[in-house]
Amino acid sequence: MFRNVAELVELADTQNKKISEIMIEQEMEVTGRTRKQILKQMDVNLTVMEQAVERGLNGVKSHSGLTGGDAVLLQKYIQSGKSLCGDTILDAVSKAVATNEVNAAMGTICATPTAGSAGVVPGTLFAVRDKLQPTREQMIAFLFTSGAFGFVVANNASISGAAGGCQAEVGSAAGMAAAAIVEMAGGTPAQCAEAMAITLKNMLGLVCDPVAGLVEVPCVKRNAMGAANAMVAADMALAGITSRIPCDEVIDAMYKIGQTMPIALKETAQGGLAATPTGRRLEAKIFGIPHVHGEQQQ
Amino acid sequence: MKYKSVFDIIGPVMIGPSSSHTAGAARIGRVARSLFGREPKWAKISLYGSFAQTYKGHGTDVAIIGGLLDFDTFDERIIGSITIAQSNGMEITFIEEEAIPDHPNTAKVVIGDDQGELELVGISIGGGKIEITELNGFELRLSGHHPAILVVHNDRFGAIASVSNILASHELNIGHMEVSRKEKGMLALMTIEVDQNIDDSVIKELEALDHVVKVAKIVE
Numbered sequence: 001m002f003r004n005v006a007e008l009v010e011l012a013d014t015q016n017k018k019i020s021e022i023m024i025e026q027e028m029e030v031t032g033r034t035r036k037q038i039l040k041q042m043d044v045n046l047t048v049m050e051q052a053v054e055r056g057l058n059g060v061k062s063h064s065g066l067t068g069g070d071a072v073l074l075q076k077y078i079q080s081g082k083s084l085c086g087d088t089i090l091d092a093v094s095k096a097v098a099t100n101e102v103n104a105a106m107g108t109i110c111a112t113p114t115a116g117s118a119g120v121v122p123g124t125l126f127a128v129r130d131k132l133q134p135t136r137e138q139m140i141a142f143l144f145t146s147g148a149f150g151f152v153v154a155n156n157a158s159i160s161g162a163a164g165g166c167q168a169e170v171g172s173a174a175g176m177a178a179a180a181i182v183e184m185a186g187g188t189p190a191q192c193a194e195a196m197a198i199t200l201k202n203m204l205g206l207v208c209d210p211v212a213g214l215v216e217v218p219c220v221k222r223n224a225m226g227a228a229n230a231m232v233a234a235d236m237a238l239a240g241i242t243s244r245i246p247c248d249e250v251i252d253a254m255y256k257i258g259q260t261m262p263i264a265l266k267e268t269a270q271g272g273l274a275a276t277p278t279g280r281r282l283e284a285k286i287f288g289i290p291h292v293h294g295e296q297q298q
Numbered sequence: 299m300k301y302k303s304v305f306d307i308i309g310p311v312m313i314g315p316s317s318s319h320t321a322g323a324a325r326i327g328r329v330a331r332s333l334f335g336r337e338p339k340w341a342k343i344s345l346y347g348s349f350a351q352t353y354k355g356h357g358t359d360v361a362i363i364g365g366l367l368d369f370d371t372f373d374e375r376i377i378g379s380i381t382i383a384q385s386n387g388m389e390i391t392f393i394e395e396e397a398i399p400d401h402p403n404t405a406k407v408v409i410g411d412d413q414g415e416l417e418l419v420g421i422s423i424g425g426g427k428i429e430i431t432e433l434n435g436f437e438l439r440l441s442g443h444h445p446a447i448l449v450v451h452n453d454r455f456g457a458i459a460s461v462s463n464i465l466a467s468h469e470l471n472i473g474h475m476e477v478s479r480k481e482k483g484m485l486a487l488m489t490i491e492v493d494q495n496i497d498d499s500v501i502k503e504l505e506a507l508d509h510v511v512k513v514a515k516i517v518e
Contacts, residue, residue: 031303042304042308044311045305048372063355104315107313108312109312110309111312112307113425115316115426121308144308146307151306151307154301154425155300155301160424162318162348214355215315267348268348268402
């Protein structure tokens, strides 16, 4: 069993296997289930992701009314041909947004690694699909590679916003996605780790400050940026750029930042965007609270 | 290693918006339902910490009731579960507790009907994973991710051995086991996590043992 990224990359290198294969074999060993059963379950998860993206691109609205419809706007903008960033990145962003909008609207999603960060991995996967033309098996492998890196983060740091801030949720998701994009694009296991490290470095310090405590604002747009971050980092790693700080040390830094982060910035809705005047007004409106937190009651 | 399976990371498939507040809550409700063994006639749900503050926006309320109706985390009926439960005649009360719990996402589920009651405390630890920390006043630790059996028994010599012997005879491997008792020699609870699901015939065999009062199973 691999305990960190260094061991994961070493296992892949010495056995001349992909990261996804190492993850599949470990899953077989740990659970005693057959390869077929494990691949089938991931296939089901992939289908859920596809359906969520499709639903989001058709337009959804959350119960609170805070989020929905942005994926549609972005797709129309891409089609206008005027985009500055490039279609693949914006496609990833719109599909990440689509998934997370569906999540906010109580739709069916696959947590990757959590529900609040569920957009990044499928968003990037379905965007690079058009470019790389993967087989169904390769798309499933993408999820195992993501899972392998997420597995290391979850066991050595955290994937929960309440425990480690949003760097632990969207940050982890972005790092997982970056590594998986690299593998799908033909990069080496070491390059996957570099992409993960570069991505996570740029998500460090990200607080979890959901307005009204709901997984909507700023979460949907953070999924967008997580997807963009993953795409750029994957390209950087494929270009041969390395992280000066090794991946495992970045993960450890993320863990320690999470531990030292004030509680007000870890999903409590006490600080950050949640504590802005507008954040408080939205909270009062959604929950029908007659007074606003932080102000004197008359 | 807290997380053992890749599907703890890529998964669960669930109704949004929050793996902690929605999927975890549904699982807490469903464990209570499994232990109770039938649909309760009434439910009093106390919500603590973040659960108390944000349950309406996160659908924590419908998720727990969905669990009590035996719905899985991905069952779309969760969204309308309160209406479904009420039309089945279930009386539902939600209590927003102000006490500060050990874990920010804590729920106490008290359910019952004419024949009995059950009280369970669960926490949602992230990514849809839960732990059951208390059952009818007994403290326990149950991941909720493996099939498990709970054996209420009298605290007597050999009670544990007789249970584990039966499991061994069916080639059931114990992954985690805990015994808790309120007082020496009185009622005690065995919490046993196993690797595979357990047939009802095994449960019946366990129930027939001396000193065993009640056996419930929790399916993964």
